[in-house]
Amino acid sequence: MRSLSLFGATGSVGQSTLDLVRHDAASWQVSVLTAHSDVAGLAALAREFQVKLAVIADPSRYDELVAALAGTGIEVAAGPDALVDAAKHPVDLVVAAIVGIAGLAPTMAALEAGHNVALANKESLVSSGALMMQAARASGATILPIDSEHNAIFQCLTGSSLEDVRRIILTASGGPFRTKSAAEMAVMTPAQAVAHPNWSMGAKISVDSATMMNKGLELIEAHHLFPIGLEKIEILVHPQSVIHSLVEYRDRSTLAQLGSPDMRIPIASAMAWPRRMHAPCQPLDLTRIGRLDFEAPDEQRFPATALCRAAISEGGGRPAQLNAANEIAVAAFLAGKIGFTAIVDLVKHVMDHESPVAPTSLHDIFMVDAASRQHAQILMDAHAHG
Numbered sequence: 001m002r003s004l005s006l007f008g009a010t011g012s013v014g015q016s017t018l019d020l021v022r023h024d025a026a027s028w029q030v031s032v033l034t035a036h037s038d039v040a041g042l043a044a045l046a047r048e049f050q051v052k053l054a055v056i057a058d059p060s061r062y063d064e065l066v067a068a069l070a071g072t073g074i075e076v077a078a079g080p081d082a083l084v085d086a087a088k089h090p091v092d093l094v095v096a097a098i099v100g101i102a103g104l105a106p107t108m109a110a111l112e113a114g115h116n117v118a119l120a121n122k123e124s125l126v127s128s129g130a131l132m133m134q135a136a137r138a139s140g141a142t143i144l145p146i147d148s149e150h151n152a153i154f155q156c157l158t159g160s161s162l163e164d165v166r167r168i169i170l171t172a173s174g175g176p177f178r179t180k181s182a183a184e185m186a187v188m189t190p191a192q193a194v195a196h197p198n199w200s201m202g203a204k205i206s207v208d209s210a211t212m213m214n215k216g217l218e219l220i221e222a223h224h225l226f227p228i229g230l231e232k233i234e235i236l237v238h239p240q241s242v243i244h245s246l247v248e249y250r251d252r253s254t255l256a257q258l259g260s261p262d263m264r265i266p267i268a269s270a271m272a273w274p275r276r277m278h279a280p281c282q283p284l285d286l287t288r289i290g291r292l293d294f295e296a297p298d299e300q301r302f303p304a305t306a307l308c309r310a311a312i313s314e315g316g317g318r319p320a321q322l323n324a325a326n327e328i329a330v331a332a333f334l335a336g337k338i339g340f341t342a343i344v345d346l347v348k349h350v351m352d353h354e355s356p357v358a359p360t361s362l363h364d365i366f367m368v369d370a371a372s373r374q375h376a377q378i379l380m381d382a383h384a385h386g
């Protein structure tokens with residue numbers, strides 16, 4: 001039996017992870033579950049999986065969680081520091097599935113404690129990739145990517161050396177607006193943006209997929225996880241989301257990983273690594289799918305990937321700045337405060353008008369993050385009143 005802690009249990013990746021545990025209950029002991037504010041959801045899961053510790057990130061919900069778990073013997077904690085402490089809890093695997101920069105501190109704590117981390121929380125790696133990779137190296141922890149593209153690359157690299165890799169090709173579905181013009185995109189609503197054609201995901205990553213910022217963030221993720229040089233990582237639009245990414249070796253052999261677009265498949269691969277586990281997912285039926293299509297990305301209509309490339313090329317605090325501005329912009333779009341195309345415009349504006357300090361610590365990353373959020377907010381307020 002293996003033990004796991006799951007950060008972001010009430011989210012889309014969290015639910016998929018727990019579904020896998022339900023199907024293989026004899027093999028897993030869930031020790032820690034966390035959520036942000038969904039007390040009812042967290043308490044129900046904590047009871048179902050008989051966890052040792054349940055943490056609610058919003059400290060104002062502590063009493064509610066205590067009441068919801070009264071008489072169960074489950075320990076309860078609240079607040080960002082409690083998340084960090086929970087990440088040090090001794091387990092075989094930490095699943096990092098919080099959305100946004102809020103996942104960074106617990107993920108770093110888990111890596112520093114030497115825990116293997118199944119990583120979905122891409123914003124932490126985007127903002128703080130160098131520090132995270134360094135922490136993993138220092139403690140001997142392994143980062144097992146859950147993002148389907150990086151999980152595919154990780155699988156295609158098994159048994160091989162990065163030195164032999166000529167190219168990594170990150171596939172992208174193109175999102176719900178793949179065929180839309182810039183003018184059509186400008187009037188798209190949050191409901192239309194979160195309606196992803198292939199994947200069922202949380203709201204933030206769904207909007208990121210629609211702007212293609214998600215692919216840009218993934219480019220930065222890949223740059224840290226598989227350091228072969230940014231110029232050797234390419235993006236290929238593949239609307240069916242069946243090939244999850246490809247690795248081309250110097251002998252021109254190209255390996256790809258395929259599967260139905262179901263997050264339980266990459267999650268199962270990370271959970272069971274270096275072995276395999278049963279996943280209750282649809283088998284890949286290529287006869288039914290019939291054809292696979294590919295297109296070059298269009299950076300005129302979707303400028304986010306170019307911004308991400310520029311951010312990682314410049315390095316320093318740029319990726320953290322970009323990530324923070326994007327989080328603010330996506331939240332504003334989802335709240336109906338700005339239009340769809342204003343998301344990437346806002347990120348670009350912040351990057352054009354502020355040079356972040358080069359971070360050397362987590363503290364510095366949080367400073368860059370806060371400054372970028374504040375800048376994005378000021379720009380939005382000025383726009384709203386202008």
Ligand code: NDP
Binds near residue numbers: 007010013038100204
């Ligand atoms: P969801 O929005 O569905 O879930 C987010 C989870 O994080 C919830 O448990 C939420 O708690 C918790 N959370 C939110 N804000 C905070 C906070 N400030 N502090 C602590 N916990 C918080 O997101 P997804 O599951 O879609 O995505 C999670 C991560 O995985 C993201 O980084 C995303 O990019 C990545 N990812 C997701 C994929 C997917 O298919 N969904 C695919 C690949 C990567 P509560 O419910 O209480 O709000």
